[in-house]
Amino acid sequence: MLEKPIVVALDFDNKFNALQLVDKLDPNLCRLKIGKEMFTLFGPQLVRDIQNRGFDLFLDLKFHDIPNTVAKAVTAAAELGVWMVNVHASGGLAMMEAARKALLPYGENAPLLIAVTVLTSMSSEELQMLGINASAEEQVKRLAKLTYEAGLNGVVCSAQEAHTLKNQFGEDFKLVTPGIRPIGSDAADQKRIMTPKAALDAGADYLVIGRPITQAEDPLATLEAIYQSIGLRS
Numbered sequence: 001m002l003e004k005p006i007v008v009a010l011d012f013d014n015k016f017n018a019l020q021l022v023d024k025l026d027p028n029l030c031r032l033k034i035g036k037e038m039f040t041l042f043g044p045q046l047v048r049d050i051q052n053r054g055f056d057l058f059l060d061l062k063f064h065d066i067p068n069t070v071a072k073a074v075t076a077a078a079e080l081g082v083w084m085v086n087v088h089a090s091g092g093l094a095m096m097e098a099a100r101k102a103l104l105p106y107g108e109n110a111p112l113l114i115a116v117t118v119l120t121s122m123s124s125e126e127l128q129m130l131g132i133n134a135s136a137e138e139q140v141k142r143l144a145k146l147t148y149e150a151g152l153n154g155v156v157c158s159a160q161e162a163h164t165l166k167n168q169f170g171e172d173f174k175l176v177t178p179g180i181r182p183i184g185s186d187a188a189d190q191k192r193i194m195t196p197k198a199a200l201d202a203g204a205d206y207l208v209i210g211r212p213i214t215q216a217e218d219p220l221a222t223l224e225a226i227y228q229s230i231g232l233r234s
């Protein structure tokens with residue numbers, strides 16, 4: 001198990017509140033993620049504000065466009081010095097290869113490049129409405145294989161698919177799993193969920209956890225309780 005597997009998802013519409021929460025957390029205990037809402041509102045300065053506080057940042061903008069545009073977008077992310085960036089695997093092999101190649105000049109300093117498979121809010125029924133007759137698990141496997149062939153560092157998937165993907169693609173192919181819910185917390189809009197311990201046991205490498213931590217009365221205590229539940233802190 002990685003030493004610092006938890007990535008806290010910051011989904012706020014207010015920068016002051018977000019940074020107030022960040023200041024309660026500890027960069028030795030977790031990494032942070034910002035996504036479309038916060039990046040659209042506050043831009044690259046927020047990335048710098050978070051990085052200046054010592055946190056590794058996952059820039060979750062889920063790029064999905066023609067290969068040239070996505071290559072330039074991941075280059076911009078690398079220039080910001082983020083730790084992880086993602087694209088949609090459904091953008092296709094050529095798009096993912098272009099993104100990977102764009103990061104080659106950054107060598108060891110390149111962000112981890114990850115592809116989203118099937119969103120954890122999607123069920124098999126919802127896939128059918130899109131004309132995809134495979135189950136969510138089958139579709140995740142198909143997109144993960146494409147991602148592996150494109151040479152990316154791993155995928156975003158639900159923890160329910162982690163066991164199969166870890167067996168198929170091995171230790172180096174990182175599995176980033178949102179839809180994590182500690183026992184007793186509200187699933188909200190997530191459909192394919194798992195507890196932190198079950199997710200890590202299934203082979204997840206990074207657990208993306210948002211509201212169960214960010215909406216908690218004491219976010220640091222909640223984070224510490226999660227570490228206790230997974231046996232990484234006493």
Ligand SMILES: O=C(O)c1cc(=O)[nH]c(=O)n1[C@@H]1O[C@H](COP(=O)(O)O)[C@@H](O)[C@H]1O
Nearest residue numbers: 009060118119120156178179208209210211
């Ligand atoms: O790429 C992601 O991070 C992501 C992919 C996915 O399939 N499902 C998913 O929930 N996410 C993100 O993970 C976070 C989950 O937040 P909570 O549901 O509050 O724990 C959100 O910021 C989502 O945008």
